[in-house]
Amino acid sequence: MAEPQNEVLSNIRQYAMDARELQDEQMDVDASDTETRLEQTLKQLQAQVQEQQAALEKLRASSQLNVYQAAYASQDPRERLKQLRAVKNAYTDLTPITPFLPKKDSVLPALLAARTLQQNVQGTKEAIASTQDQITKTESALRREEANLHDANLINKAMQDRIERLQAQQADRTQKTPAQLAKELIETKREQKRGYDNQMKRLDVAFHEFISEYLAPMLAAEELGGPVTGDMPEIEDEMLAAGFTAKGKAKSTKKPVPELKRQRTIDQIWGKKAVVDDEQLTEAEAADHEMRKLIEGLFATLMGPGGGKAYFELERDSAASRFLVRAKIAQFHPKDARKLRLIDFGRELDD
Template sequence: MAQQQDRAIEKIRAYSKDAHELRDDPMELDASNTETRLAQTVRELQARVKEQQAVLETLQAQSNVDIESAAYASADPRQKLRQLLAVKDAYKRLTPIAPFLPEEGSVLPALLAARTLNQNVQGTKVAISSTQSKIANTDAILRREEANLNDANLLTQAMENRIERLRVQQEDRSQKTPAQLARELITAKRAQKDGYDAATQALGEAMNDFINDYLAAMIAAEELGGPVVGEMLNVEDDTLAAGFTKQGRAKSTKKTVSDKTRQRRIDQIWGNKAPIEEDEEPPTEAEAADAEMRQLIENLFATLIGPGGGKAYYQLDRDSAATRFLVRAKIAQFHPKDAKKLRLIDFGRELDD
């Protein structure tokens, strides 16, 4: 069996070698009399066509049969039988006759071979293009399936690791008493609470720094008729002291505004929250807005953790820039039917209950 395979392989290799040699060898073509041979072949074909046309005309003249009606099978069974017999007799007569072949030296076989080769080449090109498209689609599908397989392997590995951890935890718990498990749970909860308290403190300090350094001045500018919070990022105390025009533009800071005028304006907008000692300086506009924002956030938090929970609203004293900022920032929301009621958004629930 192995010897037969070896012989077959040797024959294939020999055939491949011969085919490569034939392909590499230049075609022997005598171009000296090509035009003469083509003209001779054309004349032979034309003579053959005329000969066949003459025979056909002779047959038509000698026969009384209608060619068009004889070309189709008759509906009459007897007539149809006669047609079949005639066709049979024609095949018997034509079978012994040798077919027409071109003369020796004719280029007709070469032309026919060239036409066949051209058709084969065009078909091969179309097949190559179609095969390349199929290969590209198959490669894309293969890459997608490989990516899916990789994801599935990662998920499987993650699930196996998770199962192993749970198994180890289960074995560890099964070896401990309920009292030990309770102590460990309490310790874990305390550590979690300490982490939450530290994160809350850090976030609170960051919020206080943001309000003190940036937000308070922008809220004060909006309260004084200036741009909305966020449109003017760097608001100086001198700009707040000078105020804003009706168009929301900052007034000139060349004219000094008296402290009494500023204090009266602050009391009119933010109210007199606490008495001022003689040795204390009156609060600036930014400080007043800072105090209002902190108090508002504190009241909203108290309402959130109060008896009503996330459904309770805080009753506002007035519509302020601080309130509008919290709503625009989607930190708080108004009551659907009362714009003087506000509450913090409980991010653990839907926006609207």
Template sequence: MAPPQDETLANIRKYAAEARELQDDPMDFDASRTEARLEQTVRELQARVQEQQAALEKLRAASSIDVEKAAYASEDPREKLRQLLAVKNAYTRLTSTAPFLPSQGSVLPALLAARTLKENIQGTKDAVSSTQEQVAKTEAALRNEETNLHDAHLIAQAMEKRIQRLRAQHEDRSQKTPAQLAKELIATKRAQKEGYDEEMKQLGGALNDFINDYLSAMLAAEELGGPVVGDMLDVETDTLAAGFTKKGKVKSTKKPVSDKTRQRRIDQIWGDKAAIDEEEEPLTEAEAADNEMRQLIENLFATLTGPGGGRAYYELDRDSAASRFLVRAKIAQFHPKDARKLRLVDFGRELDD
């Protein structure tokens, strides 16, 4: 009698040889044969189900025990013990019973394997998608944290430089007398004032050029019933002389408008702001609008720096395109209850407070 180990090795070698033969054999792609095997497998499963149903009905007919009641443990200890013994006996009998296996030509194992593979593949795809989303979120969070870290480093460097400057200033001041510090402070303030004055001159020149080259013509066009400032960027002198229709379009006149008609219209709109001496040439519409804008800005500045400060309003003579433009540009603001009162927006007032 061969020892058990030799018999086990022989079985392993036999199984390996059979598996190699099956692997070397070409796969059967005969559709008719596969369909026949599927039908046979279905019939076997149906027969097995019918057999199990018949056995269950026979058991129910032969037994007087309520199945639904027996499915739960009884509260009576003796009854519960009998239930446990019955379950133990059932497991003992079923252990020695050979399990149901499909026939040799059945495709049920292949179907079960295919279903398991499909579930595994789908689960893997879902896991990959979920992992990709988590990776994307993690990368976005990482980039955000890197940006925050970079900003923190810049802030730390700026704070260190600021601390070094303050320490140097403190050391420098500690070595000087109060009189020297006062002189340096006065010199610094004077230099700042000179710088501010120079910058104001440059900004004033830029404002004058802007009003003279661009804004005055657009203001005149709006006053004459034309488009709002900004809608027509290039406004010619001939366009202003011709005027605009009620719909805001340029009038097309075959004959040039006389100077008297233009002067009368200018006087009606701008009034004494456009008044001139007899020896001077008459003002154009753009020049009249230019004068009104400059005078309005001067009056607003005078009101801002006057006794009332930033809370005082300048009272307008009329509702003009210049005042509306300053309000639209967020440079000035009307009184909440009186649209004839206007004041400049004091941008530094909140910082001073």
């Protein structure tokens, strides 16, 4: 048995040497010759397949054994032993047979090599795309982690600074008497109060400037039958003097409005609120004055005995009160629309 095996190995080595020599030679670029070689190789393969099929059919015809049953191990130990011996004999008989190898001029090795190379190239492309996607995801995760690390370092530094300040304050307090600590605490509270007062003054000035410059003309326009406050931001005094149509559009300002008619309209809407220090106010000034008085009344009610539960009595249904309700600054009494109060933002809104 050693001699057939040596012969097989010798054939394989010889074929490898011949294939290497063919690779070293110059490639034949003749298209017609390549096509002829392909046809020959195809015919050889078809002939080999037909030969194997004929041998298989001959084996099936000469054997009474069911091939499909023989493909699976039998449950009977004796039958299984026969199957194993048959498999062993088959391997023993087939081992000395020289394997089928293509001829020297066959293009089958080149085709197999081309297919393997194509598979390798496709796999490499897929691996590159997958690797690039993983790199992108990794870089994104790295940027997030770097941002988290930066935030953590900032928090850590802030905490360390806070601890150092507290330790310094604690050490400083241990060296002072209770009277000194009380005096410093009182001074700190006074400084905070002065800061709050200054901030309140700045906010009060900004609030009144907002009412005078932006809100008052829009409130006056709504009182005169114009658009709802906020729908028309730019409103001029001439538009307020001319008035608005029944559809809420500004009338033409080409013809001047008689002053007497204008003052009659102002008195009809705002009444006594349109006069301050014996001076007649314009539409925007009257709306400004009404809004200020309403805010003052609401704050006074809020700070009064009833606190956040007390309501301010309205003289009339005005654009100013409706605006405060729409802005979620105030709310009407659930049963009386002539009562209004500021919303306590520390609690939930009433139903």
